[in-house]
Amino acid sequence: MTGLLIRGAEVDGALLDVRIGHGRVLETGHALPRADRAEHELPAHGGALLPGLTDHHLHLFATAADLASTACDPATVHDARGLAQALRRAVPDRHGWIRAVRYHESVAGELDAAGLDALRGDVAVRMQHRSGALWVLNSRAVAAVGLATAGHPGVERDADGRPTGRLWRADGWLRGRLPSGDPPSLAGLGRRLAGYGITTVTDATPDLDAATVAAVSEAMACGELPQRVHLLGAPLHYASRPGPRPGPWKIVIADSSLPGYDQLAEAVEAAHRTGRPVAVHCVTREALLLFLAVLEEVGALPGDRLEHASLTPPEAVPVIRRLGLRVVTQPGFLADRGDDYLRGTPAEEHADLYRCASLRAAGIPLGLSSDAPYGPLDPWAVMRAAVGRRTGSGAVLGPDERLAPAQALAGYLSPAHSPGDPPWRIRPGTPADLVLLSVPMAQALPLLDAEAVRLVLLAGRPVAGDDLGYT
Known part of the structure; x- marks a missing residue:
């Protein structure tokens, strides 16, 4: 494509012209002349660049599948009657299955196969809990995947040894027993992410197989997924090539059953021996303290990360700082599930939920993320949650952990390889992965709204916005 000259954009507080070509920022300055007659000009009208x-931290294929599934979250279906109606309206896929997502027991209680049968039993139904840790299968689905003879430790059984239909942290096992088919298209998700201004994503799905890595690569190559991609679950000995890049090695400390100390230590050391840092899923206080104890013994590697840090006691903060860890957290959960936290978490622990301000104050690099499909995908909504920390009912969880709007935005502007570092600055030679807003920063920061995104460029190529044709 020919070059682009953006005129009068706000860059680091100054109004500048920015010339883009060959996938990079070529020049910045005042009243830059057009390079040639073919160069497009785009007036920014003072909008921030x-x-x-x-x-x-998100899950690409799970989010793509979520967008095509039946939503069963409390905001969509309010009770058992609404859930039954949603499942009855759902159209089975070509294999005769219904996939439902984001269920929470506040809708219709703790469901098992029999409970799901009562809601819809004529076709195979699998329903994912909004935590992502649990699948509930109805009786037809239980029979279809052979749950009765399954040896996976996540298969829940009753006192007589029969499967209840509840399956914990067994995504890979379940996937291997479902009707074969292509992974969901990433095209719709790629467009939605681009519309938000997201040009890079880190997929946090653990233990990716070669086929999944290849599917991500193909989606990037054909343009379905325009974003740059880092994979926490890329195999330990994954060799970088065109396409997704490996990130730190993802280790999940399961919420329901902690691994042994030696088991976790060996997993961390195995990654470190290959030169890969680790990104460790820590949702509970016990999981966090176990991981910190392991690192105190085996040693940390630059780039080691805490994923979620959902409950961080204050005494853990200086340890995290001393070990040099980064934290990638999701304050969007406060807006999405905060009222559940109010009911289910002791009041003295409310400030420990999704800490932000105290981590930054301690000098701990802090990156923000969605954890989609389990949390809100919209980055601007996550930023607003980090600033307000308000639940759906309007209560404030941990007011001292609020971020300033600019700090919340910085949590999404830090580089993928080093979340929490300062954003890279728009200078000649930097990649032209850019977001042009329709308003200056003074107007954008109080709102933190995706509606302000006017144009998104990736390597200088327009991927979203009303100015795709530079009109």
């Missing part, structure tokens, strides 16, 4: 946003 930012580096592209990075979602530091």
Whole structure:
């Protein structure tokens, strides 16, 4: 494509012209002349020009599948009757299955196969809990996947040894027993992410197989997924090539059953021996303290990360700082599930939920993310949650942990390889992964709204916005 000259954009507080070509920022300055007659000119009218946003933790294929599934979250279906109606309206896929997502027991209680049968039993149904840790299968689905003879430790059984239909942390096992088919298209998700201004994503799905890595690579190559991609679950000995890049090695400390100390230590050391840092899923206080104890013994590697840090006691903060860890957290959960936290978490622990301000104050690099599909995908909504920390009912969880709007935005502007670092600055030679807003920063920061995104460029190529044709 020919070059682009953006005129009068706000860059680091100054109004500048920015010339883009060959996938990079070529020049910045005042009243720059056009390079040639073919160069497009785009008046920015003082709108802020930012580096592209990075979602530091999401799940690509799970989010794509979620967008095509039956939503069963409390905001969509309010009770058992609404859930039954949603499942009855759902159209089975070509294999005769219904996939439902984001269920929470506040809708219709703790469901098992029999409970799901009562809601819809004529076709195979699998329903994912909104935590992502649990699948509930109805009786037809239980029979279809052979749950009665399954040896996976996540298969829940009753006192007589029969499967209840509840399956914990067994995504890979379940996937291997479902009707074969292509992974969901990433095209719709790629467009939605681009519309938010996201130009880079880190997929946090653990233990990716070669086929999944290849599917991500193909989606990037054909343009379905325009974003740059880092994979926490890329195999330990994954060799970088065109396409997704490996990130730190993902280790999940399961919420329901902690691994043994030696088991976790060996997993961390195995990654470190290959030169890969680790990104460790820590949702509970016990999981966090176990991981910190392991690192105190085996040693940390630069780039080691805490994923979620959902409950961080204050005494853990200086340890995290001393070990040099980064934290990637999701304050969007406060807006999405905060009222559940109010009911289910002791009041004295409310400040420990998704800490932000105290981590930054301690000098701990802090990256923000969605954890989609389990949390809100919109980065601007996550930023607003980090600033307000308000639940759906309007209560404030941990007011001292609020971020200033600019700090929340910085959590999405830090580079994928080093979440929490300062954003890269728009200078000649930097990649033209850019977001042009329709308003200056003074207007954008109080709102933190995706509606302000006017144009998104990735390597200088327009991927979203009303100015795709530079009209």
